[in-house]
Amino acid sequence: MTDPDRYRRQQTSFSDERRAQTFVADLGGECAPLASASLKAAAAAAGIARVASDYHGSGGRGRHWLLGNHDALVETVNADVEYDYLDPGFLADDLPAAIDGRHNPWLVVHANDPAAACAALEQLGGLPVPVLLALAAPGGAVVERRPSPASALERLGRAARHGLVAPASAELAIAAAGAAISEIMLAGTSVAEDPAEPRTVLFYSLHRRRRIDLPREATWDDLAGELGEAPPRASFAGRRINQVGAGALGNWTSIGAALDGGVTMRVIDGDPQVEPHNLNRQVLLVHGVGRPKAPVLARELRALDPSGAYEACARYVERPDDLAPLDGVDALIMAPDNNAARLVGADAAWRAGAPYAAGGTGVAGGQVVVQQPGRACFRCITGLGDEPAPATEDAGNSPCALAADESIVASNMVVAGLLVSELREALAGRRAQNLRFFGDGGRGNRLARMTSDPECPHRADAGVREATCSRSPVRRGSPPVRRGSPPVRRGSPPVRRGSPPVRRGSPDPADEPAGWHGQETVPQQGGTVPQQEATVPQQEGTVPQQEATVPQQEATVPQQEATVPQQGG
Numbered sequence: 204m205t206d207p208d209r210y211r212r213q214q215t216s217f218s219d220e221r222r223a224q225t226f227v228a229d230l231g232g233e234c235a236p237l238a239s240a241s242l243k244a245a246a247a248a249a250g251i252a253r254v255a256s257d258y259h260g261s262g263g264r265g266r267h268w269l270l271g272n273h274d275a276l277v278e279t280v281n282a283d284v285e286y287d288y289l290d291p292g293f294l295a296d297d298l299p300a301a302i303d304g305r306h307n308p309w310l311v312v313h314a315n316d317p318a319a320a321c322a323a324l325e326q327l328g329g330l331p332v333p334v335l336l337a338l339a340a341p342g343g344a345v346v347e348r349r350p351s352p353a354s355a356l357e358r359l360g361r362a363a364r365h366g367l368v369a370p371a372s373a374e375l376a377i378a379a380a381g382a383a384i385s386e387i388m389l390a391g392t393s394v395a396e397d398p399a400e401p402r403t404v405l406f407y408s409l410h411r412r413r414r415i416d417l418p419r420e421a422t423w424d425d426l427a428g429e430l431g432e433a434p435p436r437a438s439f440a441g442r443r444i445n446q447v448g449a450g451a452l453g454n455w456t457s458i459g460a461a462l463d464g465g466v467t468m469r470v471i472d473g474d475p476q477v478e479p480h481n482l483n484r485q486v487l488l489v490h491g492v493g494r495p496k497a498p499v500l501a502r503e504l505r506a507l508d509p510s511g512a513y514e515a516c517a518r519y520v521e522r523p524d525d526l527a528p529l530d531g532v533d534a535l536i537m538a539p540d541n542n543a544a545r546l547v548g549a550d551a552a553w554r555a556g557a558p559y560a561a562g563g564t565g566v567a568g569g570q571v572v573v574q575q576p577g578r579a580c581f582r583c584i585t586g587l588g589d590e591p592a593p594a595t596e597d598a599g600n601s602p603c604a605l606a607a608d609e610s611i612v613a614s615n616m617v618v619a620g621l622l623v624s625e626l627r628e629a630l631a632g633r634r635a636q637n638l639r640f641f642g643d644g645g646r647g648n649r650l651a652r653m654t655s656d657p658e659c660p661h662r663a664d665a666g667v668r669e670a671t672c673s674r675s676p677v678r679r680g681s682p683p684v685r686r687g688s689p690p691v692r693r694g695s696p697p698v699r700r701g702s703p704p705v706r707r708g709s710p711d712p713a714d715e716p717a718g719w720h721g722q723e724t725v726p727q728q729g730g731t732v733p734q735q736e737a738t739v740p741q742q743e744g745t746v747p748q749q750e751a752t753v754p755q756q757e758a759t760v761p762q763q764e765a766t767v768p769q770q771g772g
Contacts, residue, residue, distance in 0.1 A: 206479040209281075210250055212610045213483050216566045217249060217388045224306040225251045227387060228289065228298060230323050231313035232258035234367060237376035237462070238313060238339040243273050244486045245384045245612045247280035255287040255301045257294070257323070267507045269458070269486075280489055281482075291319075295326045302332070309387050310334045312355060315370055317362040317427065324359070327352040333398065335386055338426065339371035339379035341433035343408035344620075345417075345426050346382040348390070350399045358401070362423040368431040374459035374623035378407065381455075381616025382649070385642045388613055389567065393643040405640075406648045407621070409434045409628075414636050415650045437630035440465040443531055447471045447520050447548055448538030449496040451484040451610060452562050452569075455619030456536050457500060458487070461508040468504065468511065469527060472497040472539075473519030484612035520544040529555035534626055537561035538619075542587055549574055549581035558629035562618045566609040567642040569618040570653065573625045573635035583659035584637060614642055621650075 210219060227246050232239025239258055246254050260273035268279045277286040289297050302308045310327070314320040314336050324334070334355035336347045349355040370376065382405035391398040406417040410429055418425070439460040446453060446460075449472035460466055477491040477499060487507075491499030501515035518525055520539060526548060529535065535552045537545050537559065545561050552559035552574060559574040559581065574581040581587075617640045625635040637653045 208479040209482050211480045212608075213249065213566075214609075216392070216609050216611055221307060221388075222250045223252050225387065226253045226302050226305045226308040227251055227255070228301065228308075228310045229254065229256040229258070229313075230289070230291075230294075230310060231316060231320050232256060234315035234319070235313040235337070235339055235370045235376065236261070237370060237373050238337060238380050240269060240273065240276060241377050241380035241616065242311060242383060243277055243286075244269060244280050245380060245616060246387075247277045247284045248483055248486050248612045249384065249388060250281060250283060250483065251387070252305065253285040253287070253301065253303075255289050255298075257289045257291040259288055265509075267503075269507065280486055291323065294323055295330075298327065298330060298332075307387070308332045310352065310355075311383050311387075312336055314338045314359065314362070314423070314427070315340065315368045317359055317365050317368075317423070321356060321359050321362075324352045324356040328356065329353075333390075335383045335404070336423070337379050337383055338368060338430060339376045340368045340427070340430040341371060341375075342410055342430040343406075343414075344371060344375045344379040344382075345406045345430060346379055346386075346404040348386055348398070348402050348404050350401065354401060359423050362427055365424050365427050368427050369433070372436070372459075373462035374620040374627075375407075376620075377455055377459055377616050378620025378624070379405065381613050381620060385613035385617065385649075388611060389643045396643065396646075400646075402646060403648050405617070405650060407624075407650060409436075409624070413652050414638065415648055415652055417648055435631065437627045439463040439627075439630075441467075442533040442630070443467045443469075444534050444536060445469045445471065445526060445529065445532050446536040446538065447526070447544060448536075448540070449474070449488075449500040450481065450538065450540065451612065451615040452538035452564055452619050452622075453536075454485045454487045454500065455616050456538055456562070456623055457504055458507065459619060459623035460536075461504050461511060461513075464508055464510050466508055466511040467513075468501075469514045469516060470497045470501050470504070471516040471518065471520060471526065472500070473517060475517075484610060484615055486612070520547055523547060523551045526551050529557055532557055534558045534560065534630060536622070536626065538622075543589075546582070546587060546589060553580055558626060558635075560622050560626040560629070560635075562622045564610070564614045564618050566611055566614065568640045568649075569614050570637070570639040571618055571622045571625055572637045572653075573622075573629050575629045575635060578634070579659040584653075614640065617642075 229239055229242055239256065240260060243254055243256065254277060256273060260271055260276065262272045268276055274286050277284050287301055310332055312320050312323060312334055315338060330352055332352065334349045334352055336349060336355055336358060338345050347358065349358055386404055403417055407414050408429060410432065440463045444460060444466060446457060446468055449470050453472065457468065457470065460468065474496040476493050477488045477496055479492060482489055487503040488496060488499050495517045497515035497517045501513040504511065504513040516527065520526060529551055532555065535548055535557055537548045539545060549559055549561070556576045561572050561581065563569050572581060572584050574584070621638050628635045639651045639653055641649045641651065
């Protein structure tokens with residue numbers, strides 16, 4: 204029996220009772236192996252009672268357990284979870300017995316082989332189980348929720364005539380799997396949403412400038428055609444990456460980069476040990492309880508990418524020197540649990556002229572911000588200042604031990620996948636997008652685009668990187684970051700409904716102001732993110748709202764106070 208403390212950080216959002224009543228059938232994974240493996244790893248980490256699949260993975264000597272046999276994968280991540288194999292020809296016979304009366308059953312159908320997906324759904328037409336149609340492909344990802352196999356089959360329509368769609372790179376597979384797991388864990392827990400209604404859970408296309416503009420009348424065949432086309436992409440192979448954070452977000456960002464093969468990465472994290480309550484989301488640390496996080500993650504990455512080089516630095520980032528020299532580093536990934544470290548990293552990356560990607564997550568969502576040389580800086584994008592996080596109590600110098608906020612695997616997967624994908628764009632010299640993910644409530648695409656400050660003086664050229672920005676850069680000799688921000692206060696009044704609708708046909712400025720929404724800044728139980736306009740309740744402070752100029756199905760998201768606790772650990 205797994206240590207019950209494992210699930211402590213998800214009790215409000217995914218209780219033991221809900222876990223015990225949850226069943227997931229993963230179908231069609233053979234044509235989407237990374238998405239299928241990521242989904243099963245996440246389901247096991249969250250403690251979903253039973254997982255079944257018609258694809259069993261692939262074994263082989265020397266393969267990392269994440270890429271091997273799926274029975275062994277689930278057993279490795281969480282021995283509490285039952286795993287069953289489904290015979291593709293007898294789904295109608297096997298699935299009712301596998302569901303075994305559970306009240307939260309789901310089918311996840313990977314539609315990379317649309318003909319096979321249709322054949323599976325035809326067998327299950329009368330089964331009263333919601334379906335998540337998932338397509339993780341070279342050009343992006345889409346996940347749609349349907350109330351039944353018959354509805355999902357109708358949605359696929361003539362897509363059965365579409366040929367095979369190639370599987371996605373690792374980060375897009377992770378994002379799609381994370382969006383599916385988020386629905387399985389959270390759908391129906393918000394009073395603002397009817398889980399029986401069809402909806403687009405996630406749409407992300409690298410062929411679209413804003414990434415998230417889902418055509419209203421697009422058939423599944425249209426989506427498969429677009430997302431199946433591979434755009435030019437930068438690879439992490441042969442690159443040197445520094446990553447700050449070996450926790451929930453850092454686990455998934457490092458997987459997304461490492462699976463390119465031949466990556467050189469330095470992992471920096473000062474958490475002194477992996478705790479049992481980390482394992483509901485930090486899948487690569489399952490063999491490291493009681494040991495420092497950074498070395499455990501680096502060891503797993505070496506096994507995952509034998510041709511790469513992975514180094515661990517067991518320290519917190521409190522000043523630029525803690526990042527180690529950035530000379531020759533191609534990019535900096537920031538996945539810590541506090542904004543002060545993010546600011547240190549942003550300033551250091553700016554001075555080094557290196558692309559910088561930061562993520563923050565909460566139970567019901569999170570966001571990605573990419574700072575690129577010659578474009579708006581992290582401070583102007585987020586509006587964050589230099590105030591250190593206030594200290595609370597000593598907890599063995601472990602911020603993750605101090606944190607009392609909920610944290611689940613799903614939002615970390617989505618944000619990590621988007622972060623790695625947008626960092627690829629920055630490495631290719633193209634403009635990256637800053638994105639938000641909303642895991643509950645509302646209608647339409649759960650992704651929204653955030654914007655940045657057009658007045659940032661750093662945009663001009665490298666010669667003004669040391670100039671004073673709209674927020675002062677971190678000064679050498681600043682007091683060290685103190686660990687353990689107080690939790691965000693709950694119960695703030697929601698944003699008033701009835702805001703004016705998003706204007707259509709507005710200009711698309713290169714950069715507009717928006718705020719940093721990090722850990723626990725997205726509503727957990729009742730925010731509404733409508734298809735064309737998002738109204739998200741603030742959780743702390745009285746920061747004025749700003750309207751973002753967005754395209755079809757984008758969301759306008761208010762600013763929130765920047766100094767909030769960040770739970771990356």
